[in-house]
Amino acid sequence: MEESTSFFCNLGVLDSLSDDGVQEILNTYAQFSAATQALLNGIGRLSLRSEFVAHVQSLCKHGLESLILNHFLRSLQENFEINGASEFWRHFDAYENIAILNTSNLPHSEEEVREVLCKALEEISSKKKCQEEFLSILVHALQSSRYDLMEKGRQYDSETEVVRLFAKYQLLVSSVLMATLPRHFPDLLHWYFKGKLEELSAIMAGELNEDYKFQCKDDMELDGKGRISSKSGQKDFNECYQLEKFSNIDKLVKSIGKVVLDLRNLGFTSMAEDAYASAIFSLLKAKVDSLADDDYRSSVLEPIKEWIKAVPLHFLHSLLAYLGNSAGNNSPFHSLKSSLAPCASSFNSGVDTPEGLIRWQSRLEYFAYETLQDLRIAKLFEIIVDYPDSSPAIEDLKQCLEYTGQHSKLVESFISALRYRLLTAGASTNDILHQYVSTIKALRTIDSAGVFLEAVGEPIREYLRGRKDTIKCIVTMLTDGTGGNSNVSGNTGDSLLEELNRDEEGQENVGIDDDFHADDKQAWINASRWEPDPVEADPLKGGRTRRKVDILGMLVSIIGSKDQLVNEYRVMLAEKLLNKSDYDIDSEIRTLELLKIHFGESSMQKCEIMLNDLIDSKRTNSNIKATINLPSQTAVDLKESVISMNDLDATIISSNFWPPIQDENINLPASVDHLLTDYAQRFNEIKTPRKLQWKKNLGTVKLELQFEDRELQFSVAPVHAVIIMQFQHKKSWSARSLAAAVGVPVDVLSRRINFWVNKGILSESRTADSTDHVYVLVESMIDTSKNVSNNGNNEDLMVGEDEGEGSVASVEDQIRKEMTVYEKFILGMLTNFGSMALDRIHNTLKMFCVADPSYDKSIQQLQSFLSGLVSEEKLELRDGMYLLKK
C-alpha cells in the first residue's frame, strides 16, 4: 500500500529500487510511524525528536515526502480526535440538560459552567499548541532534507507550503471539532456570554446604587478567585472604587477575550461571534423591555441609545481592542484567519479604525429600534387609549418606524387589536369614536400623509356604519364638551369641534405663511421637501388630497355625507333650544359658527334661523311683556296658584325651519291658558298680520311643590306640570279621569305620570276590582305604605279600559296579592319561633299550607314578598333571619 502511494509520487525512482531498498524503506517507514505515535503520545521527548527527524529525512531521500505528511496529519487527526476533541466535549456532557432547559438560573451551576468552559478551552488550546509544535518539527525536518536535495531557488516555494500546511492542520482541527460538536455547545456559549455580559452591565449600572455595587463586586470577586488567581481577593473595596471598577471591567473583558480567542483558534470564530452577539442582543432586548415597560409618558429611545453606547459598545470596543492586540503578537497564522472565517476580518480592522464598531453600533441600534417598535406596536391600542399623555411613546414609535420601515406591521397588528378589543358589541359607540379620534391624532404624528391611517381607519368606519347611534354620538361629541360620555372627566366644556378648530388654525397659519412667502425660493423649498407616498399607499385613493389629515372629514366619512350629520345636529339643537327656559344661547352660537366653518354657511342655514328665532323671541318677549296692559285679574281669580304675566316667557319659532315637532294638545290650567291667550293677542297686535300658535306640550315649567313636610323644586315639561297640578285639589285620581282632565290619551298619561311616580310624589296602585290604575298623591314620605294599603278601595273606578299596558307589572302585582294570604301564616310562625331563615319559612309554608289556597310559590317569590314586608316594617331581616319588628 505504501508502495503504491509512493508509486504515484516518484515514478522515476521506482525503477532504481532494489529489494533491499524496498525493505529499507519499509523498515524506516515502520520506525517513522512508531516514532510519530510515540511523539504524539508524548513519551520520551528529546531522543524521540532527533530519531523522528532522522526517519523523516531518510524517507525524504526516497522522495516519500508527501506520504510522510499525509501519514503525520492523519495521525495528528486521530490523536486529536481521541485525546483532544473527545476530552474537550466530555467536559460539557454534564451540562447537556441544563443547557437545553436553559431555565436554570442557579448561580452556582452557572459559575461552574463558566469555569469548566475556561478550563476545557485552556486544555485543548495547549493540546493544539503541542501538536502545532510537532508539526513545525516535521516541517523543519522536511525543509532541511529538502534543502539538502534541492537548489536554493525553491526555498521560497516551500515557505508558502508551510503556510498551507498549517492551514490544513487548522482546518483539520476545526473539522474534527465541528464533526463531533454536541448540540448544546452553542447554547452553552451563549449562556456563558450572557452571564458575563450581565455581570458587565451590572457593573456599569452599579454607579447608581451603592448596595447593588457591592453585590456586583462580590460577584466579581468570586469570578476573580475562580480564574484569575487571587489578585482581586484581598483588595479593600471601599477605597478607590472607580479605579477598581475599571480594572474589574478590564479583567472581565480580558477573560471573555481569552475565551473568544481560544474559540477562534479552534475554528469556532463564527460560533463565538454568534454566541456573544446573541448574548448582547438578548441583553439589549431585556434592557429595552425593562425600559419601555408600560409607561408611555416618557420617551425611552434616548436612554436606550445611551445604554447601547455605555454597555455593549464599550464592551465590544475593549473586546476588539484585546483581540486585535493578541492577534498581532500571538499567532503565526495571522493571514490564515481571514480565510478560515471571513467574519473575523472586521475584528482585525477594528483595531486601527472603529469601522467594525460602527457597524456593530448600527446593528445594535437597529435591533433596539425594532424591539422597541414591536413592543410599542403590540401595545399601540393602550397607547392610543391614553393618547395625549402617551405622545412620547408615539414619538418613539415614529422614530423607530422611520428607521425600520415596518409600517405594515403596525397596520396589521393594530387592526387586529381593534377588531378584538374595540369593535365589539360591548364597546359603546362613544368609546369607539373617542378611540377613533385618538387614533387619527396619534397616527397623524407617525405618518403625516395619512396612508396608514386610511388602512387602520377603514375597519372602524366600517363597523361604526353598522351602528345606529353613530351619527348621534358624533354630533354630541362635536358639540358637547363631554361628548355625551359621562365617564370622561376633565375636558368638559371643550368640545371636539373647538379642539379641531384650534388644530385647524394652527395648520392654516402654516398654510397662510406658505402662501404669503410664495416666491421662487419658497417654492423651491417646498418642492425639495416633497416626499413620495409610502409604498403601501393605495394609488386608487388620490395622492395629494390626503396631505392634510382632517379629523372632522374622517368623522363625516363614517356617516357618508355631511347632510346627515347636519340634520342630526339640527334635531339635537331643536331639542336643546326648546327645553331652554332662558334665552341664553351663547354656546350654541359658538358651536354653530364652528360648524359653519367646516360645513359651509348654506348647509347650516336652518340652524341659524333656529338660533335667530331664539334671539327674536327674547326681544319680542320683553316687548310684549312691557306693553301688555292687563290688570292682574288672573291672579285674583285663582288665589292658590298665582302666575302672572311676569312669570310667562315664550319661545316663538319659525316652524318651517325647525325639524318636525310633535304636537300634543293638553289642557293647561285655566290661569295659564288665559295668560297664553293674552300673550298671543298682544303678539298679534304688535306683529300684525302674524299670529301665534301655542305648542302647549312644549316648554319648561318651574314648579315649587309644598308638602306637609318638605318643599320641592322641579323644572319639568308642561305635561308633567299639568298632571301634578291636578292633584292640588284631589289627592287621588284614576288614570282615566286624570287623562280626561289633562287632555291626553291614557297611554300617554301613564307614560308621563311615571315621572312623578319615580320621584315618589305620586304612588300608583290598583283597585281590587279593576285593572285601572289609581294615582295617589304621597303627601309625606312616612305615609307611603299607609296610602298604598288604604286608598286602594276608595275610588270608584271605571272598569276594563286600559288592557295590555304594563303586563309585567300586573303579573307581579298579582303574585303579591296572592302572597298576602300567607302573611298571617308567616307572622304567626315568627311569633312562635322568634326568627327563621328564608328556606325554613318556605318549607314550613309548604308543609302546612296544603289546604284551600295551597302554597305553590317559589322561594324567590317568597323572598320578594318578605322583603316587601320588611320594607313595610312589619318584619326585620337580620343576618339572613327574618323576625318580627318590635
Add this chain to the structure above:
Amino acid sequence: MFGVQKEWHAVASWTWNAQDETCGICRMAFDGCCPDCKLPGDDCPLIWGACNHAFHLHCILKWVNSQTSQAHCPMCRREWQFKG
C-alpha cells in the same frame, strides 16, 4: 300639597295670517322667506294687495318693478294696489 308654577316658559310658532300657504310668485311658503332672504318673519314680510292676495314683499316688488306699464296682481290680473 300646594303647588306653585313659578315660571312658565311656553313655546309657540308664529304664522302669517294669510289665506294661502305659499307665495304665488316664488312658490315658497309664507312662513318661510323669499329666495333672496335668509331670515323669515320681520326680515321678509308679506304684503297684501287691494285684491287681498298676499305675496312676499320682495317678490311682489320685483314683479311690480319689472312691469313696464301698470302692474297687475299675478294671481287675479287685477291692477296691483298695495292694501292700505
